[in-house]
Amino acid sequence: MSQLKNDLLLRTLRGEKTERTPVWMMRQAGRYLPDYMKLKEKYSFFERCQTPELATEITIQPVEQVGVDAAIIFSDILVVPQAMGLEVEMIEGKGPLLPHPIKNQKDLQRLCLPDVEASLGYVFDALRLTKKTLDGRVPLIGFAGAPWTLLCYMVQGKGSKTFDEAKAFCYTQPETAHRLLQMITDTTIAYLKGQAKAGADVVQIFDSWGGLLGPDDFEELSLRYIRQIVTALKDEVLTIIFAKGAWSSLEGMAATGAHGLGIDWCIRPQMARQLAGPNVTLQGNFDPAKLMSPIPVIEREVNAMMDAFKGTRHIANLGHGILPEVPVDHARAFVNAVKNF
Amino acid sequence: MSQLKNDLLLRTLRGEKTERTPVWMMRQAGRYLPDYMKLKEKYSFFERCQTPELATEITIQPVEQVGVDAAIIFSDILVVPQAMGLEVEMIEGKGPLLPHPIKNQKDLQRLCLPDVEASLGYVFDALRLTKKTLDGRVPLIGFAGAPWTLLCYMVQGKGSKTFDEAKAFCYTQPETAHRLLQMITDTTIAYLKGQAKAGADVVQIFDSWGGLLGPDDFEELSLRYIRQIVTALKDEVLTIIFAKGAWSSLEGMAATGAHGLGIDWCIRPQMARQLAGPNVTLQGNFDPAKLMSPIPVIEREVNAMMDAFKGTRHIANLGHGILPEVPVDHARAFVNAVKNF
Numbered sequence: 001m002s003q004l005k006n007d008l009l010l011r012t013l014r015g016e017k018t019e020r021t022p023v024w025m026m027r028q029a030g031r032y033l034p035d036y037m038k039l040k041e042k043y044s045f046f047e048r049c050q051t052p053e054l055a056t057e058i059t060i061q062p063v064e065q066v067g068v069d070a071a072i073i074f075s076d077i078l079v080v081p082q083a084m085g086l087e088v089e090m091i092e093g094k095g096p097l098l099p100h101p102i103k104n105q106k107d108l109q110r111l112c113l114p115d116v117e118a119s120l121g122y123v124f125d126a127l128r129l130t131k132k133t134l135d136g137r138v139p140l141i142g143f144a145g146a147p148w149t150l151l152c153y154m155v156q157g158k159g160s161k162t163f164d165e166a167k168a169f170c171y172t173q174p175e176t177a178h179r180l181l182q183m184i185t186d187t188t189i190a191y192l193k194g195q196a197k198a199g200a201d202v203v204q205i206f207d208s209w210g211g212l213l214g215p216d217d218f219e220e221l222s223l224r225y226i227r228q229i230v231t232a233l234k235d236e237v238l239t240i241i242f243a244k245g246a247w248s249s250l251e252g253m254a255a256t257g258a259h260g261l262g263i264d265w266c267i268r269p270q271m272a273r274q275l276a277g278p279n280v281t282l283q284g285n286f287d288p289a290k291l292m293s294p295i296p297v298i299e300r301e302v303n304a305m306m307d308a309f310k311g312t313r314h315i316a317n318l319g320h321g322i323l324p325e326v327p328v329d330h331a332r333a334f335v336n337a338v339k340n341f
Numbered sequence: 342m343s344q345l346k347n348d349l350l351l352r353t354l355r356g357e358k359t360e361r362t363p364v365w366m367m368r369q370a371g372r373y374l375p376d377y378m379k380l381k382e383k384y385s386f387f388e389r390c391q392t393p394e395l396a397t398e399i400t401i402q403p404v405e406q407v408g409v410d411a412a413i414i415f416s417d418i419l420v421v422p423q424a425m426g427l428e429v430e431m432i433e434g435k436g437p438l439l440p441h442p443i444k445n446q447k448d449l450q451r452l453c454l455p456d457v458e459a460s461l462g463y464v465f466d467a468l469r470l471t472k473k474t475l476d477g478r479v480p481l482i483g484f485a486g487a488p489w490t491l492l493c494y495m496v497q498g499k500g501s502k503t504f505d506e507a508k509a510f511c512y513t514q515p516e517t518a519h520r521l522l523q524m525i526t527d528t529t530i531a532y533l534k535g536q537a538k539a540g541a542d543v544v545q546i547f548d549s550w551g552g553l554l555g556p557d558d559f560e561e562l563s564l565r566y567i568r569q570i571v572t573a574l575k576d577e578v579l580t581i582i583f584a585k586g587a588w589s590s591l592e593g594m595a596a597t598g599a600h601g602l603g604i605d606w607c608i609r610p611q612m613a614r615q616l617a618g619p620n621v622t623l624q625g626n627f628d629p630a631k632l633m634s635p636i637p638v639i640e641r642e643v644n645a646m647m648d649a650f651k652g653t654r655h656i657a658n659l660g661h662g663i664l665p666e667v668p669v670d671h672a673r674a675f676v677n678a679v680k681n682f
Contacts, residue, residue: 161502162630162661164629164630164633164664164666167628167630167631167633168630168633168666171630171631171633171634171638172633172634172635211607212607213607214606214607214628215607215608215609217628245586245607246607248607248608248609248612265555266552266553266554266555266556266586266587266589267556267589268556268589271589287508287555287558288505289503289505289508289509289512290508290512292505292508292509292512292513293512293513294513297512320503323505325505325509
């Protein structure tokens with residue numbers, strides 16, 4: 001492996017002082033990029049994920065076209081339920097559909113603890129090819145969904161604002177829920193270890209629906225499993241937890257020993273720092289919808305964000321994924337404003 | 342008007358000591374009640390809203406069947422955009438649809454500042470008839486949507502997880518956005534004054550999408566208009582603000598002088614009290630999905646919630662609307678657990 005030419009992200013996650021703040025964007029390899037859209041028209045979602053050459057090309061596009069300080073492998077959190085034996089479809093314009101969701105203990109028999117090399121080896125291949133193609137330009141981030149967020153989809157069967165069915169499943173069948181969460185956790189640990197071995201410098205755990213749970217339920221249904229994952233990985237790879245909306249558990253997330261915590265735009269950076277304590281890097285927290293603003297407004301707002309984080313361990317990012325409608329030069333203005341701060 | 346036999350809600354909102362905590366549930370007049378479903382099968386949504394006899398019957402059902410300490414008038418926040426001249430449809434199983442949403446300054450010409458007696462008099466009639474039929478059993482709550490939440494629907498044209506179009510509208514056309522917010526505010530003040538005159542003892546302002554905004558945007562796009570409404574009303578009627586998810590602005594909301602603030606289950610009561618200060622009643626914050634749990638679990642969780650609020654001004658409620666799937670005896674168990682605490 002070549003020496004990294006830009007290791008700002010890694011040094012920031014380790015708590016070292018850096019010459020400037022690193023920047024990347026969640027969902028940066030995505031629909032706002034015209035070159036991504038061309039590939040999207042030609043290949044299905046799973047063809048793009050499962051063909052290492054396509055995944056690599058998509059992963060590297062924002063590094064070359066927007067100038068971010070890290071690449072994040074093109075994939076999806078639902079490859080894990082798929083590897084565990086659940087059918088997953090991606091419906092254009094509607095999102096994921098799992099036609100045979102988990103509803104009770106008997107349904108768990110349809111799931112397996114997969115051999116990740118056999119079932120998710122295509123992700124490892126994509127990481128290896130991306131790592132080689134990046135040739136040390138920037139670090140490579142791998143990722144997985146948090147067990148709670150994956151349970152949401154595996155039980156509800158599709159996206160939802162509130163995932164009430166998934167929550168009701170946990171409240172009425174707690175033993176089955178915990179068995180399922182443990183199966184997902186065990187699979188995820190093997191999967192993320194494989195990602196680290198294949199070249200991921202950092203792994204991020206996405207708990208997109210962590211914010212639907214109250215603080216006690218977040219501890220019980222989400223954080224205790226994330227903690228297992230972080231503990232299993234922290235000597236092998238740098239880890240970031242992004243539990244959207246779960247601000248009230250920042251202290252508990254910091255106590256896992258994760259190197260970074262993502263925060264969204266609904267919490268002030270000062271408050272997040274107060275809750276998380278000094279020994280973790282914070283990542284965020286620009287409102288993705290604000291990238292629709294005129295460029296001078298984006299620049300002003302980025303400066304305000306950077307000011308609010310100033311002097312603490314910080315990776316500049318959005319507070320959620322970039323929107324498909326964002327013009328590429330607005331994304332570039334965001335990245336450049338961070339770099340020029 | 343008869344003297345109120347149960348004025349726990351009003352005394353709690355005024356900060357007086359009461360013999361026990363009052364309890365009601367958001368969306369308590371709704372689909373979890375079989376008697377409501379019977380009326381829903383026979384009459385369209387707007388027939389139910391606009392026929393005072395139907396609205397009254399629906400409003401009183403949970404008082405008689407579940408034993409709540411307040412009635413909330415059966416209506417919808419979108420009657421205000423409708424009165425302002427926008428077409429609003431309720432699509433069964435899908436939610437609201439506004440087929441001609443506001444996209445630019447020119448579209449504002451399609452809106453008016455309505456004579457609320459003429460266009461929303463049916464709500465006032467329903468309040469008067471409900472008040473009379475309640476005959477002093479419990480207080481009557483009126484309500485309106487917050488200007489920001491109404492703008493979300495008026496611009497996006499339908500429900501959304503993130504209301505990105507509505508946010509982009511505000512970020513790219515701020516002057517038009519503020520003109521629209523002011524028109525909604527002026528209409529809402531007249532509307533809520535009319536509700537108070539027609540017999541509402543309390544009015545609640547629902548900012549269902551306040552939590553999509555960062556703290557500065559919440560101040561700019563939501564709270565400054567809510568403040569106008571509370572200021573205009575506070576000598577005429579008791580006021581509650583419920584801005585779901587906007588926990589980081591609890592201090593600012595308390596400073597409006599509102600009598601009560603709703604909170605959801607994602608914030609601990611102690612933290613909410615610390616942010617809101619001592620001079621306002623807190624309302625909430627049971628996770629609605631938890632009403633799917635077995636009754637002994639509901640009782641245990643209600644006790645935990647009551648303990649967490651103990652000794653402070655508190656109205657027991659859910660942190661969001663009751664779900665249609667909740668069995669009626671679970672709703673009753675919630676209410677009784679509060680009463681028996």
